[in-house]
Amino acid sequence: MSRRLEHLRGYRRFAVLGTALAATVAALLPVAPAAAETTAPGWTGTWATAQHAAYDPGTSEVTVRIPVRVSAGGSSVRIRLTNDFTTEPVTIGHATIGLRDSGSAVTKPQKLRFGGKSAVTIAAGEQAASDQVQLTVPARSDLVVSLYFPGRLTHISQHWMGLQTVYWTPDGGGDHAADADGDAFTKTDSTFPFLTGVDVQGGNAAGAVVALGDSITDGAASTSNANRRWPDYLAGRLSACSSTAGVLNEGISGNRITAGVDGNPSALDRLERDVLSQPGARTVVLFEGVNDLSWGGATGDQVIDGMKEIVRRAHERGLRVIGATVVPYRGWGDWWTEAKEADRQKVNTFVRDGGVFDGYADFDKAVRDPDDPTRYGAAFDSGDHLHPNDVGMKAFADAIDLSTLGAGRDCPSARVRLTPYRPTLQAGGDGTEITSTVTNTGTKAVTGVSTRLDLPDGWSAEPAGSTGTRSLAPGDSAKVIWTVTPAADAAWGTHEIGVRTSFVQDGRTRRDSDSVDATVTPAPSEVRAPYLTTSTTTEQAQYAQNGDQFAIWAGGQDLSGWKDEKAAVYLADAAPPSGTVTARVVGQTGSGPSAKAGIAVANDLTKPEAGGYAVLTMSAQYGLEFLTDSDGDGKLDTWAGGGSSYHPAWLKLVRDGAAYTAYASSDGTAWQQVATATVPSASGTGDAGLVASAVNLNYPGQITTALFDSFSTHS
Numbered sequence: 001m002s003r004r005l006e007h008l009r010g011y012r013r014f015a016v017l018g019t020a021l022a023a024t025v026a027a028l029l030p031v032a033p034a035a036a037e038t039t040a041p042g043w044t045g046t047w048a049t050a051q052h053a054a055y056d057p058g059t060s061e062v063t064v065r066i067p068v069r070v071s072a073g074g075s076s077v078r079i080r081l082t083n084d085f086t087t088e089p090v091t092i093g094h095a096t097i098g099l100r101d102s103g104s105a106v107t108k109p110q111k112l113r114f115g116g117k118s119a120v121t122i123a124a125g126e127q128a129a130s131d132q133v134q135l136t137v138p139a140r141s142d143l144v145v146s147l148y149f150p151g152r153l154t155h156i157s158q159h160w161m162g163l164q165t166v167y168w169t170p171d172g173g174g175d176h177a178a179d180a181d182g183d184a185f186t187k188t189d190s191t192f193p194f195l196t197g198v199d200v201q202g203g204n205a206a207g208a209v210v211a212l213g214d215s216i217t218d219g220a221a222s223t224s225n226a227n228r229r230w231p232d233y234l235a236g237r238l239s240a241c242s243s244t245a246g247v248l249n250e251g252i253s254g255n256r257i258t259a260g261v262d263g264n265p266s267a268l269d270r271l272e273r274d275v276l277s278q279p280g281a282r283t284v285v286l287f288e289g290v291n292d293l294s295w296g297g298a299t300g301d302q303v304i305d306g307m308k309e310i311v312r313r314a315h316e317r318g319l320r321v322i323g324a325t326v327v328p329y330r331g332w333g334d335w336w337t338e339a340k341e342a343d344r345q346k347v348n349t350f351v352r353d354g355g356v357f358d359g360y361a362d363f364d365k366a367v368r369d370p371d372d373p374t375r376y377g378a379a380f381d382s383g384d385h386l387h388p389n390d391v392g393m394k395a396f397a398d399a400i401d402l403s404t405l406g407a408g409r410d411c412p413s414a415r416v417r418l419t420p421y422r423p424t425l426q427a428g429g430d431g432t433e434i435t436s437t438v439t440n441t442g443t444k445a446v447t448g449v450s451t452r453l454d455l456p457d458g459w460s461a462e463p464a465g466s467t468g469t470r471s472l473a474p475g476d477s478a479k480v481i482w483t484v485t486p487a488a489d490a491a492w493g494t495h496e497i498g499v500r501t502s503f504v505q506d507g508r509t510r511r512d513s514d515s516v517d518a519t520v521t522p523a524p525s526e527v528r529a530p531y532l533t534t535s536t537t538t539e540q541a542q543y544a545q546n547g548d549q550f551a552i553w554a555g556g557q558d559l560s561g562w563k564d565e566k567a568a569v570y571l572a573d574a575a576p577p578s579g580t581v582t583a584r585v586v587g588q589t590g591s592g593p594s595a596k597a598g599i600a601v602a603n604d605l606t607k608p609e610a611g612g613y614a615v616l617t618m619s620a621q622y623g624l625e626f627l628t629d630s631d632g633d634g635k636l637d638t639w640a641g642g643g644s645s646y647h648p649a650w651l652k653l654v655r656d657g658a659a660y661t662a663y664a665s666s667d668g669t670a671w672q673q674v675a676t677a678t679v680p681s682a683s684g685t686g687d688a689g690l691v692a693s694a695v696n697l698n699y700p701g702q703i704t705t706a707l708f709d710s711f712s713t714h715s
Contacts, residue, residue, distance in 0.1 A: 043078065043199040044280035045208040046070040046137070048248035049159040049192050050270065053263035054085045057156050063094075063148045063176045065104050065167040065185050066195050069227045071235035071247040072208075073139035074200025078130045079112065081147075082196040083122040085263065086155050090194070091121045093150040094177040097133060100142035104167035104182025109146060110135055111178070119150075127196070137200055139239045145195055146177040159192040161215070161253050163224045166190060186670060190224070199279045200246070207282030207407040208246035209234070210275045212267055212310075214291055216327070216396075217251025221382035221389060223517075228390040233397030237415075238408040240512065245282070245407035250274040256291045257306035258298040268306060276317050282407040284314055285400070287324035287363065290386070293343050294335040300343030304350045311356050320406045323357035324396075325364035330374040331385035341374055359404030366399040367392050379421060391421040394514075401441075412510040413442025414472065416451060416501040423497070423518045427490055427546065428525070431462070431483035434516075436499045438479075440472040446503040446510075447471045451480055454498035454515075458487030472503070484518070492522045492549050492707060493586065522551040522707070527569055534568050534606045537693075539703060541567030549586075550708045552597070555701070556693035559596050559615065560627055560636050563697075568605055570689025574713045575601045575655060581688045582652045584668065584710040585618050590703050591694035593621035597706035598651050600691040601660075603683060609634030611681025615691060616662045616674070618649040620704070626662040626674045632681030640675030648709075658682045688713050 047068045077097060083090050096109035112130040114120035122128045137143065167185035169176055176184040211217050211231040219229035235247040252264055260266035267288050275284050286307065292298035311321045325348040330336040351360050364373075367380040367388055376385055380392030388396070394417075402411045416438045425432045436451050449469040453461045461482045469478040484497065498515040524542040527533055527550070535541035539555025556565030575581055581599050588597045598617030604610040613629040615636060623643035627636035640662070650665040660682075662674035692706035 042280065043201055044072060044074070044203070044205045044246045045197055045248045045278045046072045046074070046200045046205070046246040047198040048250060048278060049162075049196060050250045050252050050274045051082045051084050051157050051159050051196050052252050052265070053160060054155050054157045057153055059171045060152045061150065061172050061174050062153060063146060063169045063173060063184070064193055065106075065182065066145045066147070066192060067100055067164060067166070068143050068145065068195070068198060069232065070137060070141055070143055070198060070200070071139065071238070072200060072205035072244050073137045073141070073203045074205070075134065075136055075202030076132050076200065077135050077137050077143070078132055078199050079145055079195060080127060080129045080197035080199065081122060081194045082127045083157050083194065084125055086124045086157055088154050089121050089123050090153075090155070090157070091119060091150060092147050092194075093119045094148040094175050095130065096146045096177045097135065098144055100144045101180070104144070104185040106144045106146070106180055106182075109144070109178055109180060132201070137203075139203070139244060140236065143198060145198070147194060148175040148177045156193045158194070159252075161218050161220065162190045162192045163219045163222065163229070164190060164192070165225055166192065188667065188670070197278070204243050205246050205280070206243045206409060208248055208278060208280040209405055209407055210248045210250055210278050210281050210284045211287065212271075212275055212284050213251040213287040214255040215251065215253035216387055217249060217287055218253050219251070219393075220253060221384065221387035222393050223390055226390075228393055230393040230396035233394050234400060237397060237402060238411070240412050240510070241402065241408040242410035243408060245405065246280060248278055248281075254291060255288060256296050256298070257288045257310070258292045258302050259296060268309060271310060271313060276314065276319070281319060283320040283322060283405045285322045285324060285361065286310055289326040289347055290329055293326065293340055293347070294329055294332070300346035303343075303347050304354075307350070308356055320358040322400070322404055323351040323360045325351050325360065325362050327364055327386075328368050328374050328376055329386045330372075336374070359401065361396070361400045363396050363399055366395040389421065412512050413444070413505055414438055414440045414446050414449065414501065414503050414510070414512060416499050416512050417514050418497065418499050418516045421516060423484070423516060425484065425486050425518055425520050426523050427486060427492060427520055428488060428523050431485040434482050434484050434497065436480045436482065437477050438469070438472065438501050438503070439477040440474055442505070443474055444506070445471050445473050446505045448504040449478060449501060450503075451499060451501045453482055453484070454500065455484070456487065456490065456495050458490065460485050486520050489546065490520050492520050492546060492551070493709070494519055522546065522549070524553065530571060531569055532572060534570065535566065537565045537567060539701065543567070543569055548710060550690055550711065552690065552692040552706045553703050554692040554694055554706070555696055555703055557697040558695050559617070559691070559693035560625070560639065562635070564608055564634060564636065566691045566693040568600060568689045568691045570600070570605050570687050571713065572687050573685045575686040575688040576713070576715045577684060578656050579713060579715045580652060580654050581713050582650065582710070583690055583708055583712075585647060585649045585651060586707040586709050587647045588618070588620050588692070588704060588706045590705050591620070591696050592699045592702070593619070594695035595620040595693065595704040596625060596695060597692040597704070598690075599653055599688070601653060601655065601686050601688045603681070603686045605687040605689055607634070612679055612683060612686050614653060614660045614677070614679055616651050616653050617691070618647065618651065618664070619645055621645050624664050624674050626677070628660060628677040628679050629681065630679070638677055640677070655682070
């Protein structure tokens with residue numbers, strides 16, 4: 001979407017080996033004329049992504065496992081692979097597909113063949129489609145595609161912003177495409193390699209809808225591994241129709257209509273490849289222009305001309321085109337000006353009233369602040385003032401009139417939504433108000449409207465008034481305010497709260513649903529034996545325990561060198577002379593960017609000057625910090641670490657006598673060594689625990705809240 005996001009690609013070591021595609025891709029996969037074949041029995045795209053760059057992975061004999069959330073279902077399936085943007089062929093020696101079990105595990109992976117053969121070599125710039133495999137694919141289910149690469153893998157053609165964990169075997173891991181379990185896949189990434197499409201046959205899909213867009217369509221700022229891009233939400237809406245449609249996400253971060261660059265061809269340049277040649281394509285939703293108008297240097301007239309050209313070419317191939325208005329972006333860096341705002345309004349007037357599109361979706365209206373239409377509404381803003389959060393993504397999907405798509409028939413006309421977007425509930429506290437709203441978006445009244453919440457076990461919800469409505473006229477809404485109380489022993493963290501509504505539409509009972517992520521936060525409570533607490537801060541420390549979860553509220557000026565101010569939950573005599581201490585820091589809030597939370601060991605944590613003192617933390621913003629006491633005076637005077645902060649974070653200290661080695665991991669499986677240090681004063685069995693410090697020297701009196709959900713020691 002933005003140049004800022006494009007800069008994130010640097011770490012991928014991009015080596016863009018090709019140039020922008022011409023209007024027609026020379027490919028092993030034949031291009032089907034959309035107009036003639038979308039209504040005939042055949043393949044329908046159910047998942048897609050736009051490949052746009054390549055890099056050298058520097059690896060050999062590896063297998064990748066790619067999970068994808070399909071939109072439409074079917075009774076048979078195939079995959080499409082691409083080797084675009086490269087100058088060398090690639091060989092896939094073995095490929096499989098199957099329904100996802102969990103993580104990287106697959107239920108009964110089915111072998112894929114290419115022209116009857118197990119292996120396929122794809123020339124540079126070309127594509128290949130697998131043969132048909134009989135597999136029942138439910139709509140909105142997760143499939144896993146596994147690809148084995150024999151020999152040296154010289155490059156990967158990829159879509160870089162997958163927002164999905166993709167699993168790899170380590171270098172030299174070999175062929176594990178047929179494995180049902182995922183034990184061999186110990187490395188992870190978040191880009192889609194080579195896979196460009198999944199198609200189905202035998203379902204009830206009436207064609208496919210292609211979302212042509214930039215990073216907002218690509219899902220930037222939506223929750224990773226949760227399928228909360230707006231095309232995902234659109235697929236959810238369509239799945240409730242009597243006949244559904246595939247939804248294909250062809251968004252690329254930084255994409256523009258009026259210009260492209262190596263590794264990111266313009267919407268016009270990639271229209272044939274990414275839209276017109278998609279199997280079963282009926283309709284394209286065009287949602288581009290904000291990059292052109294903000295940092296791209298294009299005028300409103302130039303964007304309008306590009307939109308007209310896209311519509312013309314799509315109409316020639318028999319596709320409908322729905323235009324989406326350009327969203328507000330004031331506050332996003334320094335790109336916004338009054339002149340650019342005038343151009344945005346000009347483009348949006350064209351989308352709404354220009355008479356060129358077959359329909360429009362008013363994404364601008366869906367998320368703008370009514371008090372300042374040049375900005376996002378706070379409820380929809382991810383925080384960067386350009387990309388929406390999950391609820392903004394949902395608002396985009398809700399803004400699309402399904403009847404205009406020409407794909408998907410007999411759809412429910414009432415929708416239910418929960419607010420607020422991320423409610424916070426306190427364990428052991430009073431209930432929190434959550435509102436469900438049912439809106440009739442159809443042209444006829446619906447009757448017999450009823451609503452209920454789906455809650456985790458042990459939770460309760462009390463509605464204020466009736467949960468049913470006799471009739472809803474077109475455009476009307478009915479609200480229910482619920483007081484939701486979590487179970488007394490509810491785990492701290494994220495819990496899904498769902499809502500369902502049923503109603504009668506045209507004599508038939510129809511349904512809709514929604515969900516939000518509710519956060520349960522701890523309240524100070526007792527820490528139970530054998531755990532102990534200790535603090536060295538001016539501000540009174542507080543603690544809480546909920547099973548294996550712990551919370552620490554701590555002040556403290558610093559936890560390094562000149563100061564040792566912290567709060568700790570610990571086990572006495574739990575750190576053996578040779579052994580391991582491990583914990584997971586779930587999150588840390590409050591205080592400044594240097595606030596620290598992690599694990600500590602010492603001969604006596606209540607008296608660090610007794611020796612053996614070492615601490616490993618993840619700071620709020622400045623990455624890992626491994627601190628040790630080199631001379632036994634109780635001060636942490638050596639340091640190693642750095643990098644970017646991430647939460648949750650697994651932290652591990654391995655002790656071998658006086659030597660301590662620190663490790664960190666984002667998943668508890670693949671560990672990064674931070675450093676090794678010698679602590680000469682370490683002797684015998686010591687204390688081990690969880691620590692937190694606000695590092696509030698520059699934020700006097702502020703408190704940090706650190707959450708942990710795992711702590712263990714092993715000999």
